[in-house]
Amino acid sequence: MAILVTGGAGYIGSHTVLYLNQQGEEVIVLDNLQKGHIDAVQNAKFYQGELKNESLLDEIFTSNQINSVIHFAANSLVGESVEKPLEYYENNVIGSYHLIKKMVEHNVKNIVFSSTAATYGNPVKVPIQENDPTVPTNPYGDTKLAIEKMLKWADGAYGLKSVCLRYFNAAGADPEGKIGEDHTPESHLIPIVLQAALGQRENVAIFGDDYPTEDGTCIRDYIHVLDLAAAHYLALKKLHETEESGVYNLGNGTGFSVKQVIDTCRKVTGKDIAAIMATRRAGDPAVLIASSEKAQTELGWIPKYPTLEEIVSHAWNWHKHHPNGYQK
Numbered sequence: 001m002a003i004l005v006t007g008g009a010g011y012i013g014s015h016t017v018l019y020l021n022q023q024g025e026e027v028i029v030l031d032n033l034q035k036g037h038i039d040a041v042q043n044a045k046f047y048q049g050e051l052k053n054e055s056l057l058d059e060i061f062t063s064n065q066i067n068s069v070i071h072f073a074a075n076s077l078v079g080e081s082v083e084k085p086l087e088y089y090e091n092n093v094i095g096s097y098h099l100i101k102k103m104v105e106h107n108v109k110n111i112v113f114s115s116t117a118a119t120y121g122n123p124v125k126v127p128i129q130e131n132d133p134t135v136p137t138n139p140y141g142d143t144k145l146a147i148e149k150m151l152k153w154a155d156g157a158y159g160l161k162s163v164c165l166r167y168f169n170a171a172g173a174d175p176e177g178k179i180g181e182d183h184t185p186e187s188h189l190i191p192i193v194l195q196a197a198l199g200q201r202e203n204v205a206i207f208g209d210d211y212p213t214e215d216g217t218c219i220r221d222y223i224h225v226l227d228l229a230a231a232h233y234l235a236l237k238k239l240h241e242t243e244e245s246g247v248y249n250l251g252n253g254t255g256f257s258v259k260q261v262i263d264t265c266r267k268v269t270g271k272d273i274a275a276i277m278a279t280r281r282a283g284d285p286a287v288l289i290a291s292s293e294k295a296q297t298e299l300g301w302i303p304k305y306p307t308l309e310e311i312v313s314h315a316w317n318w319h320k321h322h323p324n325g326y327q328k
């Protein structure tokens with residue numbers, strides 16, 4: 001039996017495909033390559049296409065023996081979603097609707113879904129627990145919450161079992177350096193800081209130093225991309241064993257401010273990275289830190305690369321050797 005990975009040519013998706021290969025799983029990827037890279041897809045049957053292409057989904061589900069789906073394909077930038085909310089509802093919510101509809105029709109009963117810390121909005125407390133209020137402060141988080149709800153009701157009505165994984169900030173790269181992060185344009189903090197270390201940018205702009213945090217900059221919980229990949233595999237196992245749906249946070253439980261991240265990058269790279277102050281970015285909550293106790297207890301998930309130094313070192317290894325990402 002095979003696993004369908006949507007968005008498998010993207011950053012987290014491609015690392016998960018690599019991890020699934022290492023576990024001996026057969027993998028099929030669907031990606032429209034709007035953001036993904038074909039060279040990031042290791043050892044999987046590849047379909048280039050859209051989530052909303054129902055006839056393509058029919059072909060994928062009929063010509064392969066798929067018993068589970070891991071669903072990464074989405075638009076996922078907080079700032080962009082504030083500017084282009086309708087694109088986010090169309091690609092994320094409507095795209096997922098078509099996928100879920102076709103899973104139900106083809107009797108595929110298990111899905112692991114990429115949700116996000118952005119579903120919580122400004123947390124009422126940290127570390128955040130799964131049953132804390134979900135009040136997104138941006139359209140991106142709202143689309144992910146809508147998909148979680150669609151999955152919940154699909155379980156009740158059609159017996160479609162889901163695990164929604166609310167990741168905090170994905171970072172790092174394959175420790176062996178085969179694949180890594182390449183978003184164009186790049187908007188994520190760690191790759192931007194490393195591009196500055198490589199001299200590809202003059203400096204890093206810090207988006208706001210007037211947040212209610214110790215140094216005034218936003219605090220995030222950075223989690224290694226391969227630890228996320230491992231959690232997807234554990235989530236699938238749990239679905240097969242228990243046939244119970246669930247929602248889990250995935251983070252390390254430690255927060256780092258933007259300034260602390262830049263300092264760690266300076267230490268790891270040995271480069272003098274210039275930083276300038278800029279205004280706040282719309283939609284950014286001040287602090288996001290996960291409690292991943294539930295994932296640890298119920299999925300048996302233990303992050304293998306929990307320190308920010310390791311995460312940045314693996315990312316730096318990738319960026320140093322692939323300064324232009326997947327571009328030849």
Ligand SMILES: NC(=O)c1ccc[n+]([C@@H]2O[C@H](COP(=O)([O-])OP(=O)(O)OC[C@H]3O[C@@H](n4cnc5c(N)ncnc54)[C@H](O)[C@@H]3O)[C@@H](O)[C@H]2O)c1
Pocket residue numbers: 006007008009010011012013030031032033034035036037049050051052071072073074075076091095114115116117166167168169170171183
């Ligand atoms: N990067 C993070 O820190 C983070 C944190 C929390 C949640 N997430 C979620 O994880 C998932 C993966 O994130 P990522 O950083 O790897 O993003 P990414 O952009 O690198 O990967 C998404 C992939 O999906 C593909 N895609 C998008 N829309 C599609 C569609 N309609 N049909 C087919 N393919 C489509 C893109 O081409 C891309 O390859 C997303 O759902 C995102 O919301 C990411």
Ligand SMILES: O=c1ccn([C@@H]2O[C@H](COP(=O)(O)OP(=O)(O)O[C@H]3O[C@H](CO)[C@H](O)[C@H](O)[C@H]3O)[C@@H](O)[C@H]2O)c(=O)[nH]1
Pocket residue numbers: 076077078115116117118167168169170187188189190192204205206207208218219220258281284288
């Ligand atoms: O050039 C930059 C880029 C980012 N930041 C700041 O660095 C922090 C991290 O920003 P990222 O863009 O790296 O990540 P986000 O926290 O915005 O979002 C990420 O994590 C979220 C969950 O926490 C989402 O799921 C989303 O998909 C994913 O991109 C934020 O405070 C942001 O304002 C800067 O100061 N300068």
